[in-house]
Amino acid sequence: MAAWRPAFIRSAPLRIAVVAICALWSIPTIGLLVTSVRNPADISTSGWWEALLNPFEQGQWTLGNYQAVIASEGFITAFINSLVVTIPSTVIPITIAAFAAYAFAWINFPLRGLLFAVVVGLLVVPLQMAFIPVLRLFGQVGLNGTFLGIWLAHTAFGLPLAIFLLYNFISQLPRDLFESAAIDGASHFQVFIRLVLPLSVPAIGAFAIFQFLWVWNDLLVALVFLGTGEDQRVLPSALNVLIGNRGGQWHLLTAGAFLTMVVPLAVFLLLQRAFVRGILAGSVK
């Protein structure tokens, strides 16, 4: 690698190209952020980039857009709902998948190969296939529009990937580890708790980030299983309603959109390495 790099490091056109691409990729997000803190009157009369030309001009910056969105568009409720939906929907599948992945990797039992093949097959099944029958089922047992319903749905939809990722990791743990544990008389359960779980933290973390972002950013499953009632909206649903009601009011839309992005962006910036690991590992979903 080192051998084929030096010729390029001082290549100015290459560096300019990379800087240009990075700028191009960031401009849309910067535009949103800048607009969300501008005065509503300015937004509709001049481009956001013009505000950046005179950043110190008095009175053009405001946090009022955020106050307006929070005060009247239900974003606080939506934020709490998003937390209430996302955290159990991330933690529960990890627990269930870890047990299953360990059994698939290290315990012999009939139908193991077949069942695991089914799990892998389910990785790419479109969620659209699940909606109609599951909604009917939920209707019969009264789970439509409940948090329990969406936790179960997200848990089940996340399971194939969770089992697959954790299996890939757990099955690569050294065999000696399990053999010496067996000689010491440890049960499968003890091996799982004391050896497998602690050693699998990187894989669990990678899946956790992946699932967290997936659930937090999800609109479709929330629309289908939670509905659009004011009390039940998660952040993407709230943003969707905002777009419907206030289509042209950019000061509200940009502030609302940024509020939905704050948590994922924070997760991304704080846990970038684990995030990348999750992305690399999750490349089958």
Added chain:
Amino acid sequence: MAIESRDNTEIDLVRRLAPPLAAVVGLVVVAIGVMILADRSAATNLLASIYEALGNGQGAIDLRNGVGDQLLAKLVLGVVAVFVGVAGIWMLYIGVSSIVGLLSPKWQARILPWVFVVPAIALLTVFLIYPTIGTIITSFTAQTNGDPLAHYKALNSPAYLSLLQNNVIWLVVGTGGSVLLGLLIAGLVDRVRREALAKTFIFLPLAISFIGASVIWRFMYEWKPDGQPQIGLVNAVWTALGGEPIRWVQTQPINTYALILIFVWLQTGFAMVVLSAAIKGVSVEVIEAARLDGASERQIFMWVIVPIIKGSIITVATTIAIVVLKIFDIIYVMTGGRNGTDVLANRMFVEFYEFFNDGRAAALATVLFIAVLPVMFINVRNLRRQGIGS
């Protein structure tokens, strides 16, 4: 350890009794939890009963009347959910597997694996396997007017054919665009300092939801009549170059490509991260050899590196293709499928929620399912090649 516990019968008794107890407690916790949670007003009821227990009668009445600490109620519900979901499940696993531990070794070996996998298999069966079969059946039976193939025959009409055509455009341009740009950028950033920083800019959009990205790009594409200041960047640049402002989201056929651009903006980072990792895996010797043969850097990239990382490119393309096929949010939010931008997933949602045509929606979902079947087969076949799924 075995000798020790035989010496101490009291501890042995505790050890024998604790697991079944944990199992029972786990079961009860999960059952009560599910009963509390399986209700639309679970949050308010829960906090209201806590308030009553604490003697705060007014707070409880307020809550039940839909005012008061609604947000707090939701947070309490979330905490209870995590507790029930995690503590309950763990107690169940611990309890049941310890009960199994009381059986003879032979039966232990038979039953324990099932304790570990049954919860997962049960959820997958209820939420994915059974519904898949149910959806396929629905597509042949609901609102068909006696012809089981009615919904599939209906797909052969101009409206649906243009929709399928859009899906193909998305598949080709969306997947191709993301992979090619990802490959190009991965190749470029591999040769500059501060590579990690440069990559951060490209894959930051991956953390942004489709709907968040849609708002970002609605603003980018914003249209104002000619003569007025353009506040959308795309039209500002376009008019500065001398063009007439264009309604990018409404004008056919350019609007589909404008929507695909949003997707490419989001997904290029994914392709870049995976392909960049693959490029770093190419051995220096191979590249050196090509360089000694007089190949230019561009030739090396095209004819040496790309063929070597072909496998990764295919994996990335497949992954993105599956996401593209199911694309919903961007169309739903940007156009609602109007102006000739409709796709399968959006249409399925509309048939289901607006026209209450379960049969048609199920048929559209089944078409999506058939489209991903090849990938499903390849995944399972690869698994068998590794000797696992046999």
